[in-house]
Amino acid sequence: MNKIVSKEYFSANVIKFEVEAPLIAKARKAGHFVMVKVGVKGERIPLTIADADLQKGTITLVVQKMGVSSSKLCALEAGDYITDMVGPLGKATHIENFGTVVCACGGVGTAPMLPIVAALKKAGNRVITVIAARNKDLIILEEQMRLHSDEVIVMTDDGSYGTKGLVTNGVESVINREKVDLCVTIGPAIMMKFVSLLTKKYEVPTLASLNTIMVDGTGMCGACRVSVGGKTKFVCVDGPEFDAHLVDFDEMLMRLGGYRDIEREEMANFSNH
Amino acid sequence: MNHSEERALAWRDELRKSMKAKERTDIPRVHMPELNAEYRSHSRLEEVNLGLTAEMAMLEAKRCLDCANPTCMQGCPVGIDIPRFVKNIERGEFLEAAKALKETSALPAVCGRVCPQEKQCEGQCVHLKMKKEAVAVGHLERFAADYERESGNISVPVTAEANNIKIAAVGSGPAGLAFAGDMAKLGYEVVVFEALHEIGGVLKYGIPEFRLPNDIVDVEIQNLQSMGVHFVTNCVVGKTISIQDLEDDGFKGIFVASGAGLPRFMNIKGENLVGVMSSNEYLTRVNLMDAASEDSDTPVFKGKKVAIIGGGNTAMDSVRTARRLGAERAMIVYRRSEEEMPARLEEVKHAKEEGIDFMTLHNPIEYLGNDQGRVTHMLLQVMELGEPDASGRRSPVEIPGKTELIEVDEVVVSVGVSPNPLIPQSVEGLEVTKWGTVVVNNDTMQSAVPIIFAGGDIVRGGATVILAMGDGRKAAKSMDEWIKSN
Numbered sequence: 161m162n163k164i165v166s167k168e169y170f171s172a173n174v175i176k177f178e179v180e181a182p183l184i185a186k187a188r189k190a191g192h193f194v195m196v197k198v199g200v201k202g203e204r205i206p207l208t209i210a211d212a213d214l215q216k217g218t219i220t221l222v223v224q225k226m227g228v229s230s231s232k233l234c235a236l237e238a239g240d241y242i243t244d245m246v247g248p249l250g251k252a253t254h255i256e257n258f259g260t261v262v263c264a265c266g267g268v269g270t271a272p273m274l275p276i277v278a279a280l281k282k283a284g285n286r287v288i289t290v291i292a293a294r295n296k297d298l299i300i301l302e303e304q305m306r307l308h309s310d311e312v313i314v315m316t317d318d319g320s321y322g323t324k325g326l327v328t329n330g331v332e333s334v335i336n337r338e339k340v341d342l343c344v345t346i347g348p349a350i351m352m353k354f355v356s357l358l359t360k361k362y363e364v365p366t367l368a369s370l371n372t373i374m375v376d377g378t379g380m381c382g383a384c385r386v387s388v389g390g391k392t393k394f395v396c397v398d399g400p401e402f403d404a405h406l407v408d409f410d411e412m413l414m415r416l417g418g419y420r421d422i423e424r425e426e427m428a429n430f431s432n433h
Numbered sequence: 434m435n436h437s438e439e440r441a442l443a444w445r446d447e448l449r450k451s452m453k454a455k456e457r458t459d460i461p462r463v464h465m466p467e468l469n470a471e472y473r474s475h476s477r478l479e480e481v482n483l484g485l486t487a488e489m490a491m492l493e494a495k496r497c498l499d500c501a502n503p504t505c506m507q508g509c510p511v512g513i514d515i516p517r518f519v520k521n522i523e524r525g526e527f528l529e530a531a532k533a534l535k536e537t538s539a540l541p542a543v544c545g546r547v548c549p550q551e552k553q554c555e556g557q558c559v560h561l562k563m564k565k566e567a568v569a570v571g572h573l574e575r576f577a578a579d580y581e582r583e584s585g586n587i588s589v590p591v592t593a594e595a596n597n598i599k600i601a602a603v604g605s606g607p608a609g610l611a612f613a614g615d616m617a618k619l620g621y622e623v624v625v626f627e628a629l630h631e632i633g634g635v636l637k638y639g640i641p642e643f644r645l646p647n648d649i650v651d652v653e654i655q656n657l658q659s660m661g662v663h664f665v666t667n668c669v670v671g672k673t674i675s676i677q678d679l680e681d682d683g684f685k686g687i688f689v690a691s692g693a694g695l696p697r698f699m700n701i702k703g704e705n706l707v708g709v710m711s712s713n714e715y716l717t718r719v720n721l722m723d724a725a726s727e728d729s730d731t732p733v734f735k736g737k738k739v740a741i742i743g744g745g746n747t748a749m750d751s752v753r754t755a756r757r758l759g760a761e762r763a764m765i766v767y768r769r770s771e772e773e774m775p776a777r778l779e780e781v782k783h784a785k786e787e788g789i790d791f792m793t794l795h796n797p798i799e800y801l802g803n804d805q806g807r808v809t810h811m812l813l814q815v816m817e818l819g820e821p822d823a824s825g826r827r828s829p830v831e832i833p834g835k836t837e838l839i840e841v842d843e844v845v846v847s848v849g850v851s852p853n854p855l856i857p858q859s860v861e862g863l864e865v866t867k868w869g870t871v872v873v874n875n876d877t878m879q880s881a882v883p884i885i886f887a888g889g890d891i892v893r894g895g896a897t898v899i900l901a902m903g904d905g906r907k908a909a910k911s912m913d914e915w916i917k918s919n
Contacts, residue, residue: 183673197630201723203730204630228730244630246667375722375731378628378669379694379853380638381714385705392698392705397854411705414806418707422732 161241165218170300173225174268175234176210182217184209184247190255190275191369191401194219194247195377196233202243203229206374208272208346208400209248222271222300227423249377250400253367257284259341262364263309264331264355266292266347270301272369273346278308280344286310288340290330292351296321327351328358335362342367345404349416353409360405368404370395372416386412436506439517440499448524449499462566463493470786477725477757478642481783482546482575487527490576494523497568500559505570508557510903511544511611513537515554519573528588531581534574535590539614540607540653540902542582543636545575546645547746548899549777582652589659593620598916600686601626601679602905603670603856606634607898608690608889610657611905617660619913624684625662628669631721634692636898638721639713641750643757644780647720671859676885686884686912689871690905693890694853698846699742703800708734708808712741712751712847719754733758736843740764740811742797743847744773746897749780751845752789760843763789768796768816768829794818795837796829800844808844813837852891860885870894877911878904886912 163180170176184194193208211220225234236242253276261280265273270291281287287308292315293299299321305312313330314322323330327347334340335358343366345355352368359366372395375381384395389406393399439445466483467473473481485493497519505515514533521530534541550556550571558567581587598621602609605627613623631637636650658664668674670691679687696711698704715733718724724733739755741748744767756763765784767774770793774781785791792813799812815835822828852869864872864881871880871887878886888904890896 183668187673187675199730201726201729203722203732232730244667246628246630246669246673248672249669375714375717376629376638378855380696381717382696382698382711383714385698387705392700394695397695411806415705415707417805418807419732422734426730426732 161243162245164236164238164240164242165216167236167238170222171297173234174298174300175223175225176271177221177223177236178213178216178218179221179242179245180217181219181245184245185212185214185217185219188212188219188248189252190279191250191253191272192248193250193272193377193400194221194245195249195374196221196242197244198229198232198236199243202232204244204375204377205229206249206371206377206396208369208371210271210274220271222268224268228426246377250396251398253279253344253401255279255283260286260288260339261342261344262331262334262340263287263289264292264327264343264345264347265290266327266351267298268300269347269351269369270305273344274301274304274308276344276346277305281308281310288313288334290315290327290334292316292327292330292347294318326354328354331355332358335359335364340364344369349409349413352404353413356404356407356409366404367401368407369401370399370407370412372412373419386415436503436514436517437501439514440501444524445499445520448520452495454498457496457498458560458563458565460492460496462496463489463569463572465569465572467783470788473643474756474787476643477754480646481643484579485572485576487580490522490573491525493569493573494519496560497523498559504557504559505554505568508553508555510553510899511538511906513574515570518577519568519570522573522577527577527580528584528586530577532588534577535588535656537906538902539611539657541574542578542649542653543607543645544899544902545571545573545578546649547640549897551778553899582649587652587656589656590614590618592618592660595622595661596620597622599624599682599684600688600912600916601670601684602688602690604628604634604690604692604889604891605632605664606690606692606889606901607636608901608905609634609688610654611902612688612690612888612909613662614657614660615906615909616913617657617662619909621913623662625664626668626670627664627666628691629721630666632664632666638717639747639750641716641720641754643753644750669855671855676856676860680884685916686886688905688908688912689856689880689885689887689891690889690901691853691856691891693850693895694855695851696846697849697851699797699848701797701799703802703808704846706800706802706808707806708736708842709800709844709846712743712747712845713850715751715845716747716754719758725758734843735759736841738762738841739843739845740766740797740839740841741845741847742766743849744769744793745775745847745849746777746780748847749776749784751847753784753787755843755845756787756789764792765789766792766795766797766811766813768794769826770794770818773826794829796831797844798836808841811839811841811844813839850890850895852894856891868894877915878908879911879915883915
């Protein structure tokens, strides 16, 4: 049982939680995730750790309301308890001074990018962060990103804030004006696919942090498997970060949709859960 | 008291003499009452085996000759005093029988249900030498454990005076639980760390309700708790806390029993299609997450034409689960013949009764899917048996050009597991084989890092509940000696 210390709405459907988890706060590094389960009959879902406070013994999670499980989590308030939480899991991001790094994130992917941006900056990199969302209301963590980035480029689909366009337009504008040594991308799978296609064209090495379906999160089930360079890898223990240019994003998108029909049905019967 | 001292007790002597050996061996072996096959193939949660009645158990116990040199005990990986508990059943002292079991086994109700007795105690029974069926030791073990639990008079094994020495078990599966039980009896302060949200490891996530109800596992766990064993769930040693953290925290010995984490796949075309999954995933969804229940948030596919690849106990558990979740055709696809199948005989028998198709001498070589990426067919290579291989079993050989295309909407791959890499990755100096198993001294279960002992599937790569428990017991004994000599 982990107590929720604070809850903050980034938007109607995107919520930031600070959760008591002193051991995880102490052990976690940028790139790690936790498995979270709400209720006795809850589902175990992976969430990347967005931040941690060693003094308070808390970690930060940013959750987007989507299906039954994320909606249940988002319904919890400060003072409530998360039934089960375990971590930190996965391999931490490999941090070193690469030179110039572009961090391309979209939607709730912005939250787990924050500790990576901070760590890269601390390691001496020039960090340019591209945050993208459909509209102004969905842009999150801009201020915090500015604290750790040399430059922040905001992109919105509808042009309601920052520059009108997709995350790829932002990344391409940077590549066109200066030498980029590494790109890191976190966001919806379809977004990462297009970032990867773009950086491949420009031969910019790219890491993608994948968020797939998992049951246990410790290597036991294999639900999270992805093809990387033609080999099957487990996101939970071999990842979550991989060389984006080797990831078979089409297969990943197909596997992510595997339970869509069942999920839709369960959302329609949400009151039963 | 050891076996011969127990055997020399007056009541045992009297009981032995109360019936001639010939009369005992002439009694036919008991049949375990079980649910009707058609009914149970649609009932996910009801246990198939119903258990013996007291009359049945007492009659079956009469069959045991109470040998001076009981070979059955040599077949038991944890060394249970089998004649002692069986003879207590014969004289109607069922609680005494349970007590005898619990002196050596932390999980008698579990072992009575899932041990491959035909390869262990019953496989060594003297009756077999006389061309008679073995004494049903497994059924009797289950009877005694169930009787005690249902009686409400659950005895707590005697524990030595607390020595205030902290020791840890990593993993709460059969190896960890057996270890914890023995160490608690020796007076140690035992903490068991579990990565999942439930205690029990494979007993909870792997073995289905119809074969091993979770309630029964929970009672055995409560029994350990009443002996003073502490459990910490949601804690991955090697991630949440390190081995070093445990040492700094004053733990004087650590038993690693983290199990065979990673499911193996065959690396064939189409294996990542939607609807193809490991047996670990399938069984974890259904057993641990209760995904087939309406009120569970975890989804599971309920395929109509389901193929399970493999011939072990996990494959049998998976295929029988698929049948219970509504599969019209549930198939076992196994590359050797039925004779080489590693599954327990009883599981194969039960599966057949439940209408499972056995496609032996077939091996998948490709899965095909639709435009949504969902599996629709499997392509099977037909095999025949060749010469015996390293395992001593006749090896499967392809019959060139002979293949079959079969319609499926779900495939469960159950071809074995690899050890969980979390601990080996996170402990410096630990010796690991090329398969990722932890290297230990076979007599002591101690690893290259002296404070770390290991057992179960993390050492064996993939074995049975009872072998894991045997490792746990062995590790407890030698860790105790090691700590005391330090």
